[in-house]
Amino acid sequence: MPSSTLQWLSLVAIIWLQVINGTNTNFPAYSSQLKQLLSISQVELNNLAFASDAGKLFGWFSGLAAIYLPLWLVLIIGSFLGLIGYGLQYLFITNQISYLSYWHVFFLTFLAGNSICWINTVCYVVAIRNFLSNRQVAVGLTTSYQGLSAKIYTNIVDVVSSHNKAKTFLLLNSIVPVVVCFILAPIVRENEVKNSKHSSVVFALMFVITITTGIYAVISSLPIFTNKISSLGVLIGILVSLLLPLLLPISVKIKELVESLHKKRESLRIYHFTMEENIDKESYVKESEDSCEVEDGCVMEEIGVKLMLKRMNFWLYFFVYFFGATIGLVFLNNLGQIAESRGCSATSYLVSLSSSFGFFGRLIPSLLDYFYRGKCTISRPVTMAGVMAPTAGAFFLLLNKTDIALYISTAVIGVSTGAITSTAISTTTELFGTNNFSVNHNVVVANIPIGSFLFGYSAALIYRNQGNGDGKCMGVECFSNTFIIWGSFCCFGTFLALILYFRTRKFYSQNH
Template sequence: MSSRTLQWLSLVGIIWLQSITGTNSNFPAYSSQLKNLLSMSQTQLNDLAFASDAGKLLGWVSGLAAVYLPLWLVLIIGSSLGLLGYGLQYLFLADKISSLSYGHIFVLNVLAGNSICWINTVSYVVAIRNFPSHRQVAVGLTTSYQGLSAKIYTDIVDAVFSSSPTGRAKAYLLLSSILPVIVCAIATPLAREVDVGRPRNMRVGFITMFVITMATGVYAVISSLESISGKLSPSIPAIGTGAFLLAPLVIPLADTITELVKKRKAEEGRKVYPFSIELSEGAERMEKGVVEERAEAGEVREQSEGADRMENRGEEREEAGEVPEVVVLVEEIGVWAMLKRVDFWLYFFVYFFGATLGLVFLNNLGQIAESRGYSVSATSALVSLSASFGFFGRLLPSLMDYYLSRTKYMISKPASILGLMAPTTGAFFLLVNGTNFSLHISTATIGVCGGAITSIAVSLTAELFGTKNFGVNHNVLVANIPIGSFLFGNLAAMLYRRQGSAEKCMGVECYRNTFIIWGSLCALGTFLASILYARTRKLYSQTVYI
């Protein structure tokens, strides 16, 4: 099997891994049952939701493990942590265990949240190393499937398990514990590092992958609409989602068939045109003489190198549609050296006031919609809107990077983040307006910009600080997510309680001050992004196309 086929198979494996890493999004499905069993307050329940994000604070451990351990072992450890964290909660909810306290559940949620980091680390490392010339494309394609995770779990629960609230809660916990283990076992032989060699023509494969991914996203949105899903058998959406997840296998399969056909044609060509010994020896002597004569003049070397350069820069970039690798001339930086860099802290707070703040908004979207008088169905539609735009937001940088790379124009990652922070700031301030239209526009904007920043950040970490220690470096960066979730979430809750009574608030005023503060913080993040862009312009001006 060729290295290119193995590349495509690794991409398929990463897609499957990313599609099941959204287990923390299942928390609302079983939180009410846990609240009743443990007689928790709403504040304690919010702290449990934070516990899942808090697992990311230890995500750097998975990055360190990826440096010293085989990637298959890292996957096994990650899925095992999820099995332990969610599995024990399932047994507790199913009355198989009766001695779990609130503290135990909190720790189990931390373990479950940390398990996601291990799987994500392997996914990012394999995508970056197996597609060095298509880094952003591979990362964006695969991470977009994280947005489908909640849809996948919901489809399986609807198709297989009981429709009662308690039965569905148990089902979500059971799936969250065993599905990652199953998928990791399947994907382990695929999601591994490959010796890719020289850049090759992968244009058709990437275009096909883009089409499949966008079709998958459109299907997920349409099949989630209540007006459509209500008319279908519960098993149909699950079957359709499964078919779309298997669809990327078409690319390595087609690549393998093409190689076999070429190999067979070459073998048949040798059989159809046999040469006599005399003619063959004469041809060899003539060829040898010409080569030796040219070698003396240095023509063979010059023509070969010139042809390679022309082929790489001309044919691969313009005709084959290859995405050139952006080589930033910085050394491989370890985590301690990175923490001493000004660029890292600029990058950290840009992400903190951008993607993390957007994530906190989306986590509070249900409460925000309720405060404005939205019905349950209208709130669900708004949440689906945010998920859909988040999916396409993660995919957008890959599309832009792939097609712009075929021209003379390339947008640096810091410039892209700066361009996304500005509309995010405007969206937060637009939320002060009390109309439903402004809420929908802002939700869509924050969803697409937050998703895009999340996708770009994976490649930016590798470009600024190298790929050798990427696993540790990027997990240190995303440690700002639980910090922001705690700080920004509690700020919103505090201001919400001030405006309401008895833990209930209705009206635009409930979140008005929160949106003003969030918008101001995002504006600060936009300013920091402009500084980071200015500081890295020199690095990105030294772009080398390979």
């Protein structure tokens, strides 16, 4: 039986992969500069943001690949897609490639967006298989770290280059995932260890490290902090916090060595007794633990994608995500233009703020799962409804022209979007099972590119109509109608989440 140290080491590796995999979340930090470099309009820029999300339309390819190919190969394929997508764009804007049409850039952005699905699929599958009875906790905890991607990339760029940020972002987006994936590919794999005696304690320590990291990320995003400490100092602090999870597999390994030494001493002391009865007892206990582990799965039913698409619960769930997390992601994609139109120059600060609060948003469902583990008492639809309602309020708050309203709304939308994104992973497994998760969940998140196009394109059109002859719009009115529309849709999404709750309440009550 493999050591459980490898199990926890794989969790640390997934955390690092999630940290570097949110390359699309830093788009707002350089979108305005990219718009100038490519000499494109706001509508065309929005189309590029849509292209990144549109890569998820074919995310189910990565799901199929995870079924038929080794997971390390799926990981490498994903990183190379990102290298091509972002790398060729970097070569173009640095004039190392003489010509790329706008549609070439669109396709490359699409390819880069699809690469994220491949890496995410590997992370989700390994976390679910390695921590079956705690899969919601493991997936939610590791996914939360993707909320730090934008902040980390932004801090690196601030340290490396104060000018040409678009070029630096594209270079980092292309190289960093490839390097990290190659290093971690041998570690991110399924381990046969089904249960760990100390999983509860280790997860508790992991939560302490994660929450501490999140608090530091939020505090280091505040202007009062950044004015006193350099970008390099902030970056070093973040990198050190990302090394702290290594203490967990190290402590587990030490514990295993101590237990192994203790067992050897015991066996020497009682060597004249037969060990057959003890072995039988250990097998029985282990078998009982494994059966409880499966029972703790709390799955409504195991179904494939074709049957899933025929279920009303799927479409309710699909549109709850569509009117919740997807609208939040569209807002974050347009954060650079929203800040610019309001005369707010702190775009990097806003991106770091949304990233840091998105981190906590992704972590909240995992914390709830940890405290109610094994009971399945948490209704996912209620959780999504609970975080969508504040999102609607945040959009209406944006009608206020003050910067503080922009900061508060960005933080709230970051939390809500992160929470729904994390909760959705557990919802997919509970409603449709774990056997076909890699394909099913990629079908669910296909709503993101659809929403990105519809919501983003309409926002760009409203922006253009409100602007002057050169296509630039300044003032709160540039996005005010958009915020009213998005807030209304969030209210409707909250209503759909409540309908889904009433349709699934029997399932959650049975697993109380």
